[in-house]
Amino acid sequence: MTARFFSRIPGVAALATVLLLLPVDSSAQARGKILHGFSGERDGMNPAGRLVGDGSGNLYGASTQGTQYGGGIVFELSPIPPDGWTGRVLYTFKNFDDGGYVWGLVRDQAGNLYGMTDGGSNRGTVFKVSPGNPGQEWTKTTLYEFCPLGYGTCTDGDQPLSHLTFDSQGNLYGTTPLGGDLSCQLNPGGGCGVVFKLTPSPNGMWTQTVLHAFSGKDGFSPWNTGLIFDSGGNLYGATTEGADLSCPVPSGDGCGLVFELSPENDGSWTETVLHVFHGDERGSVPLGDLVFDSAGKLYGTTLEGGDLSCSANPSYGCGIVFQLSPEPDGKWTEQVLHTFTGPDGVFPVGELTFDPSGNLYGVAEGGGYEQCPYNPSYHGCGTVFELVQNPLGLPRARVLRFNGKDGTYPQSGVVLDAAGNLYGTAWAGGPHGGGVVYEVYAPDFPAAEDR
Template sequence: MRKLGIGYRYKCTIFCASVLQLGASFMRKLLLMLILVTVASGVGVAKANAQQESASYTETVLYSFTGGQDGRPSTQLQGNDSLVIDSFGNLYGTTNGGGANSGGALFKLDTSGKYTVLHSFCFQDCPGGSAPTSLIRDVSGILYGTTLGGGADQFTPAGTLGAGTIFKLDSAGNYSLLYSFCAQANCTDGLHPYGRLVEDGSGNLYGTTQDGGANNGGTVFKLDPAGNHSILYSFCSQANCIDGASPNAGLFEDASGNFFGTAVNGGASGYGTVFKLDTAGHYTVLYNFCSQAYCSDGAYPFAGLVGDASGNLYGNTFNGGNTNSGLSPGGGVAFKIDGSSKFTVLHTFCQQGNCADGGSPASSFIKDSSGNFYGTTIDGYDGEVFKLDSAGNYTILHTFSFLNDPNYAYGFDPAGSLVEDAFGTLYGMAVGGGTIATGRGEGVIYSLTTPSFAIGADASTITIASPGQQGTTTVTITPRNGFNQTITFSDSSCSGLPTGASCSFSPSSVTPSSGVAETTLIISTTATSSSISQKPLERGKGVFLAFILPSLLVFIPRTRRGQRSVRRIGKILLLLLVSSVIGLNGCGGGGAVSSTGGGGGSSAGGGSGATPAGTYKVTVTATGSGVSEAMALTLVVQ
């Protein structure tokens, strides 16, 4: 090998010395060409980064309420989470009107479109609860929820709607009452629960009530699995309710067990607060709304909060924002509070005439795995669904409007929160409209879809008997919602490959225009390295022989004919030294030369050298028309 390496460098030296025969004019043109290519590449990247997302969502009405025994949603959806979804894509929700007893209904809408009333609530003097508000679903399929009225309390007069309840519906459809509020004198245990519940790992339920408590400003409560109710905090405990009052939404629990929430009223300015209740029971106001002129930071946070892994909180307000000039309440804001309680307005609603961009967000955000937020507004024509991405860009995904739907067949006023399935489809409820509508309608359940695809494989594990061999699997692309764009597998399609492994696809692009499209994924491994390696010192010698020694021609004195030409040649050599590509890679200075297997199409190398035995997690990503989907495979090299 040593003799081979020396011979290789000797030939390289002879080759590089022969470069002396090139003319200076040609080399200048070559360098200019390299510069132009580099600049052109940078321009291309800049254009790609400047591309903006284009939303294309289509609404489908999944169910139209009649207002009869099937129920009737109302504007009291504002601020709660009206739908939940299970792993099969079935939807569950509540209406606080209609139903067999006119007190609301708890329903299920399955993936085939079949609508079923699971429980009907009564209207007045209802021990089992009346006017359900929101639901949660645990991993075993049990539904928990609250009702705004009803209950078996002792301290609300007969003939009223009651104080509210906490209920349970098990997976067999059995309904049971877990707690009736106002069970204590003066309703110190709370009155009118409205927001969604939170369940911890021990089965305890946590929530808020709008009224009641020690100061009649609302409460934060806990209900354990045995049915024991306790008050964690009573609002309006401080003078002038500067700690907040009347929480409308539920709580957000972080990984440490701390609770965060919003109060619609109270605070230093009287326009609501964001609060924290830690595991030791200490209550802290994190922010007071309307702390800025004209409430440009927002006012009246009806909706709850969502958080991220970094400890940031996100939410919205119903009014306020810099569109509030004092002559109008403003269209609300989307905000962020970081771990140090720094408050930032992410977006101000109602910045366009007639709030064409949406105004008065009505319910809590949902957050996807990429950090994008989705929500609804009840202003902006007849309501809108929007997206606020992780970079702060605001996009209207759908507008409910009589302009393109004069009969409101597709609904209006999407007051409830959204839910998202595993494929990115959004679901929600609107409080009016529908194909069976009388007057302005009784409401709808709708979905919003955008063209997408799913990526899968016929084998999730690829086993290679020994390094140096290949393994394959068939990758399938399944279009959804009319997706018909070309999907390309680029050089970065495979990640997580071991040393000496590469992947390729045949073909390297597919178009699922008429159904499922397939491509073959080939993972190749390397048995032994075919490198011609050079130690750093030897590479230094090679560079010296190739460039430095010939460049000494510059110092030859002008005593003979032609010395001036030689000096020009020396200057050209100095220019060559500037180009690392020609100077090093062209003459063996780049290190090892390796050979790895691979198929046709695009490929991504995993490094040089032999592939070590082991088990690896490989991620394969497909991209088409701005949509990217990924799947995980297991690679076993024996």
């Protein structure tokens, strides 16, 4: 049967702990709560991917590790009026062959959940978990296993660490950071990553097609970076490395780029590099999904670059939020919307989220509260930030900071409900040290700061 991993009774500590996110302006009051603190036991630990909601207010996610088997779980959190939540384990990964280390889910209209694992009998899997009888554990189906012959033969992709995207026909799209072109100069024999498509057939089998294999110059390692579609059926994404090999990063493997893949009439796909990062004040190492606004502009974050004097990462920078705007000649122009300096965050990761007013929300995995007992090298436990529309110039930042007791090291962006509540996960910290699912009420951010 499915396991319930915390109480249904509002007020129990694991359910309704007051979230201690600290505003930059310490005089401001911020509300929020921990919906669940992971213990590493049957509920797993270290949630990483973005949460997924349904039309009934339920949240779905995964923990990457923990349980007696070590592979983590797929879970559901459900609201109980007026302010309680209950949770249950939908699926527990049983062993290495079964998979594990899930980095995000996507949900279809029938309520099935899809994701990728970094485990499995070979070099990663794509899976589906489906509801069964009431009260029973969901059923997992492996849709695809990468690299069946093992390392050195992974032309189809290797070690997926991102989430999947559906198109309107029910096909799945994703990336792997390795595999593909085994002659790639930046990772000979291992490959520089791929973009792939999975197509379902009436008999339940899925067929994988590599749409693009990166070669280094055109990108390397789309790690924790998913894909998005535009209205014309083109795909957009980013690679964390590759392109400008002269940029100042310790690996020497490039500072990353933003790309577009366009379908051709013969079934092939063509890559266009939209923007290359150079490791300067305009960003380096994009990490996380891109997002479109209503005008067709792209938004994202880079892990490094920006303020190269940032004390948490001197010479390399603490990251930026950027905008890419299409021009009539087909080129894209970058604008830096926000540069992180430490108190407002260090190393932004994951996806950005728009609210109906055009404000942006995201997370940084470090920075914020300097006295954080976790991540001393990251100068804090991380932040949740809002960039507020400013008609007079660049967006203004409003920031809430983790302190460890309420979580630390968030690895994915937040989701926003119709009431203005933000939901997210933090990798570690919390009441049991294994990470948390948290809620923040967006209007409770402190006053914005002009930058």
